[in-house]
Amino acid sequence: MLPFARVTIIGLGLIGSSIARAVRERMPTVRLTGHDADSDVRAVADRMGLCDDIADNAGAAVTDADLVILCVPVGAMGAVAAEIAADLPADAVISDVGSCKAEVARALSEALPGATIVPAHPVAGTEQSGPEAGFASLFQGRWCIVTPIEGGDPVAAERVAEFWRRLGSDVETMAPEHHDRVLAVTSHLPHLIAYTIVGTADDLAEVTQSEVIKFSAGGFRDFTRIAASDPTMWRDVFLTNREAVLEMLQRFSEDLSQLQRAIRWGDGDALFEHFARTRAVRRSIVEQGQDDAAPDFGRTHG
Numbered sequence: 001m002l003p004f005a006r007v008t009i010i011g012l013g014l015i016g017s018s019i020a021r022a023v024r025e026r027m028p029t030v031r032l033t034g035h036d037a038d039s040d041v042r043a044v045a046d047r048m049g050l051c052d053d054i055a056d057n058a059g060a061a062v063t064d065a066d067l068v069i070l071c072v073p074v075g076a077m078g079a080v081a082a083e084i085a086a087d088l089p090a091d092a093v094i095s096d097v098g099s100c101k102a103e104v105a106r107a108l109s110e111a112l113p114g115a116t117i118v119p120a121h122p123v124a125g126t127e128q129s130g131p132e133a134g135f136a137s138l139f140q141g142r143w144c145i146v147t148p149i150e151g152g153d154p155v156a157a158e159r160v161a162e163f164w165r166r167l168g169s170d171v172e173t174m175a176p177e178h179h180d181r182v183l184a185v186t187s188h189l190p191h192l193i194a195y196t197i198v199g200t201a202d203d204l205a206e207v208t209q210s211e212v213i214k215f216s217a218g219g220f221r222d223f224t225r226i227a228a229s230d231p232t233m234w235r236d237v238f239l240t241n242r243e244a245v246l247e248m249l250q251r252f253s254e255d256l257s258q259l260q261r262a263i264r265w266g267d268g269d270a271l272f273e274h275f276a277r278t279r280a281v282r283r284s285i286v287e288q289g290q291d292d293a294a295p296d297f298g299r300t301h302g
Helices: 014-026 039-048 074-087 102-111 154-166 176-203 218-227 231-240 242-264 268-287
Strands: 006-010 031-035 067-070 093-096 120-122 143-146 170-173
Touching: 006 014, 014 031, 014 039, 031 039, 067 074, 067 154, 074 102, 074 231, 093 102, 093 154, 102 176, 120 154, 143 154, 154 170, 176 218, 176 231, 176 242, 231 242, 242 268
Parallel strands: 006 031, 006 067, 067 093, 143 170
Antiparallel strands: 120 143
């Protein structure tokens, strides 16, 4: 038995369009309704046949849904929830895909009092955006973290978890606040570092001229890939999860100071020990199937 028969996706970018494609492939009898605030995106999604119906407004999109997934930037969750409040069926389950959970849970609960809310976060994505960037296998073998609200409906939480299992995800359950601390170090801080490094290189463009682009070796090249992610989404992430990000940034700054000290004093043993420990972390990620060990990070060479 399917966990949901009528699913509405609000926000048809990379994640929303990938959910639509994955539902089409893995749960073809589910009726899909989509909406995006951008009329051009709606037109593209309609032309692509992403959903059975593309609604012109968010309220109309949810009128008969039993699952509504908000695939919008975390800073917009509350406003979108308020927009659908009057049309939301009483028995519908509301979920989302944002990478910050405590603030999203608060915003949704405030905008939709009495609604059944089960926040979730599929830990998957690319640096691309828009409905044409999505693909059905995006969630295959990736984690989806379900973060039930304290005192929420456990049956609804299990239905949301099963929905993501049907899309190919491995599902983990966490408290919203714990999720935000974990993601601050595994996702948010790396993006902040990438944006900073690429910005620093751009600031030095007068000195380096075209050499930054011309000699972009693997490290800098990979940072630019991360830094190409959607700026609106990441602006909202850092503002929404500010406490956890600032805590992890402080820890990172302290560790960076230790490395500076080791380099300044020529402490090769300390550097080697640190690099060996972090190399083991990379091996663990590959062993757990969260990346592959293909040479040059799986890049093809022609």
